[in-house]
Amino acid sequence: MAEMGSKGVTAGKIASNVQKKLTRAQEKVLQKLGKADETKDEQFEQCVQNFNKQLTEGTRLQKDLRTYLASVKAMHEASKKLNECLQEVYEPDWPGRDEANKIAENNDLLWMDYHQKLVDQALLTMDTYLGQFPDIKSRIAKRGRKLVDYDSARHHYESLQTAKKKDEAKIAKPVSLLEKAAPQWCQGKLQAHLVAQTNLLRNQAEEELIKAQKVFEEMNVDLQEELPSLWNSRVGFYVNTFQSIAGLEENFHKEMSKLNQNLNDVLVGLEKQHGSNTFTVKAQPSDNAPAKGNKSPSPPDGSPAATPEIRVNHEPEPAGGATPGATLPKSPSQSIPWDLWEPAEASEVAGGTQPAAGAQEPGETAASEAASSSLPAVVVETFPATVNGTVEGGSGAGRLDLPPGFMFKVQAQHDYTATDTDELQLKAGDVVLVIPFQNPEEQDEGWLMGVKESDWNQHKELEKCRGVFPENFTERVP
Numbered sequence: 027m028a029e030m031g032s033k034g035v036t037a038g039k040i041a042s043n044v045q046k047k048l049t050r051a052q053e054k055v056l057q058k059l060g061k062a063d064e065t066k067d068e069q070f071e072q073c074v075q076n077f078n079k080q081l082t083e084g085t086r087l088q089k090d091l092r093t094y095l096a097s098v099k100a101m102h103e104a105s106k107k108l109n110e111c112l113q114e115v116y117e118p119d120w121p122g123r124d125e126a127n128k129i130a131e132n133n134d135l136l137w138m139d140y141h142q143k144l145v146d147q148a149l150l151t152m153d154t155y156l157g158q159f160p161d162i163k164s165r166i167a168k169r170g171r172k173l174v175d176y177d178s179a180r181h182h183y184e185s186l187q188t189a190k191k192k193d194e195a196k197i198a199k200p201v202s203l204l205e206k207a208a209p210q211w212c213q214g215k216l217q218a219h220l221v222a223q224t225n226l227l228r229n230q231a232e233e234e235l236i237k238a239q240k241v242f243e244e245m246n247v248d249l250q251e252e253l254p255s256l257w258n259s260r261v262g263f264y265v266n267t268f269q270s271i272a273g274l275e276e277n278f279h280k281e282m283s284k285l286n287q288n289l290n291d292v293l294v295g296l297e298k299q300h301g302s303n304t305f306t307v308k309a310q311p312s313d314n315a316p317a318k319g320n321k322s323p324s325p326p327d328g329s330p331a332a333t334p335e336i337r338v339n340h341e342p343e344p345a346g347g348a349t350p351g352a353t354l355p356k357s358p359s360q361s362i363p364w365d366l367w368e369p370a371e372a373s374e375v376a377g378g379t380q381p382a383a384g385a386q387e388p389g390e391t392a393a394s395e396a397a398s399s400s401l402p403a404v405v406v407e408t409f410p411a412t413v414n415g416t417v418e419g420g421s422g423a424g425r426l427d428l429p430p431g432f433m434f435k436v437q438a439q440h441d442y443t444a445t446d447t448d449e450l451q452l453k454a455g456d457v458v459l460v461i462p463f464q465n466p467e468e469q470d471e472g473w474l475m476g477v478k479e480s481d482w483n484q485h486k487e488l489e490k491c492r493g494v495f496p497e498n499f500t501e502r503v504p
Contacts, residue, residue, distance in 0.1 A: 046175070049175070049178050054174060056181075064177060065173055065176065065177055067246070069250075070246065070249070070250060070253075073249070073250070073253035073254060073257070074166060074253070076253070076257045077159075077162065077163075077166070077253055077256065077257065080159075080256065080257060080260055081156075081159050081163070083260070084152075084155060084156050084159070084260075085156065087152065087264075087267070088149075088152050088153070088156060091148060091149055091152055092149070094144075095141065095144055095145065095149060098137075098140065098141050098144065099141060101137070102134075102137035102138070102141060105133060105134075105137060106133075106134055106137070109129075109130035109133055109134070110130070112126060112130065113126065113127055113130060120296055120300075121295055121296060121299055122292035122293075122295055122296055125288070125292050126289065126292050129285050129288055129289045129292070132285055133282070133285050136278065136281050136282060136285065140274060140275075140278040143274050144271065144274060147270045147274065148267055148270050148271050148274075151263075151266070151267060151270075152267065155263055158256070162249075162252065162253070162256065165245065165248075165249060166249060168245065169242070169245045169246060169249055172238065172241050172242040172245055173242055173246075175238045175241075175242070176235075176238040176239050176241075176242045178238075179231070179234045179235040179237075179238040179239075180235055180238075180239075182231050182234070182235075183228075183231040183232055183234075183235045186227060186228045186231050187228070427483075428459060428482075429459055429461050429477055429482055429488055429492075430461070430488070431461045431462050432459055432460070432461055433460045433461065433462065434460050434502060435457055435458065435459055435460065435479070435502070435503050435504075436457070436458050436460060436474070436476070436497075436500035436501060436502050436503060437455065437456070437457050437458070437500060437501055437502075437503045438452040438453060438454055438455060438456040438457075438458065438495075438499055438500050439454060439499060439500060439501050440452075440454055440499050441453055441454055442495060442496060442499045444493075448493055448494055449493050449494055449495060450476065450477075450478060450493040450494065450495040452478075452495060452499060452500075456478055456479075456480070457478070457479040457480075457503070458474075458476040458477065458478055458479065458495065458500065459476055459477050459478075459479055459482055460474050460475070460476040461475055461476055461477065461488070461492065462475065463475045470494075472496060472497050472498060473494045473495065473496060473497060474494065474495060474497050474500075475492060475493070475494055476492065476493070476494075476495060477491040477492045477493070478491065
């Protein structure tokens with residue numbers, strides 16, 4: 027029996043809700059057609075517009091704040107990996123290793139603290155602020171439905187009031203067939219019954235109107251007070267939120283600046299202790315080098331730039347001969363660590379730079395032998411000279427399988443991405459055939475003109491294949 031009763035209550039509630047929806051839909055249709063007036067409240071509508079604007083702004087701020095937090099977390103991970111890399115490359119015997127590790131740990135803790143404070147003082151406050159909007163939004167929608175119910179009840183009551191005069195006319199003159207067919211003594215009772223029924227409907231409509239008006243006014247009054255207050259609270263909320271973010275970011279950068287300064291001091295100490303162990307040789311620029319252009323690419327650190335090969339011969343000179351002072355070829359400024367120098371055979375020294383023994387003046391033999399036994403001989407391997415794009419003493423320009431004006435070959439040691447249409451795109455290992463510039467004045471310092479060997483073998487056309495490339499990305503090959 028209890029189940030039957032509960033099912034009956036549920037069914038009755040569903041029927042009541044369906045009836046309300048039908049009544050509201052009918053009322054809205056009549057209002058749109060202009061057959062029924064609609065209650066308007068311009069002040070409340072302005073409050074609703076402000077509410078929607080405030081909700082949109084708050085939602086956007088929440089989204090951007092979450093994006094900012096995601097960026098902070100990504101930056102934290104990148105900084106952590108960078109510090110891990112520093113710890114791996116920092117050798118144990120270098121000074122300041124413990125200080126560098128401590129700085130890396132503090133850096134990681136500082137990022138974590140910054141992210142957590144942003145969540146606590148900004149994001150959670152933002153979520154709380156936006157948490158009140160869904161409830162108010164549902165109340166605004168419910169207030170709109172109750173307003174439709176109020177208008178419907180008001181129109182129904184007004185229609186019954188209009189029909190009151192017709193009901194009074196029925197008492198004086200019966201019009202229905204039932205009243206005409208009834209006996210004379212019964213017609214009075216029927217008329218009284220109709221009047222009572224009409225009065226009952228009118229009373230019920232009046233009660234429904236009063237009830238609908240009361241419900242609507244209660245909700246309307248509450249929202250009229252809450253919406254302006256919520257709208258005015260946005261200023262204080264925005265001020266507190268951005269003040270918190272700005273303060274946290276300021277403190278974070280101050281602490282991070284101190285850590286970076288400490289790390290810089292550690293690295294300066296490392297540089298001072300180990301900097302004196304680096305020895306470099308810099309060649310002077312050539313007298314025939316063209317004027318500097320606006321192109322100055324540099325190869326990756328540690329790359330062997332295109333430099334003349336310098337070898338040190340530690341073997342004593344042969345007796346009876348003296349080696350003239352060797353001069354370095356003039357080429358673009360490059361630096362070569364001393365530990366890359368290679369010893370050369372004595373035969374290379376005597377190959378063409380040492381004069382005949384008989385050419386030495388008498389009395390100089392002893393001094394020459396003493397000098398040759400105490401100092402190593404520096405031999406510079408120079409490249410063959412070119413005149414108008416032709417190698418002197420060679421047959422490169424005349425060979426059919428090489429481009430006209432061919433001077434020498436180079437091999438790319440690093441990838442190079444072309445940044446202009448007149449540049450070559452290089453991959454590490456590509457062989458380039460170097461040719462002269464058509465107009466030597468167009469050559470920029472540190473740049474060569476050439477064609478990739480693979481392109482030349484395939485097309486045999488200089489106009490389509492040639493281009494400029496940075497010399498310090500390549501190394502000369504035989």
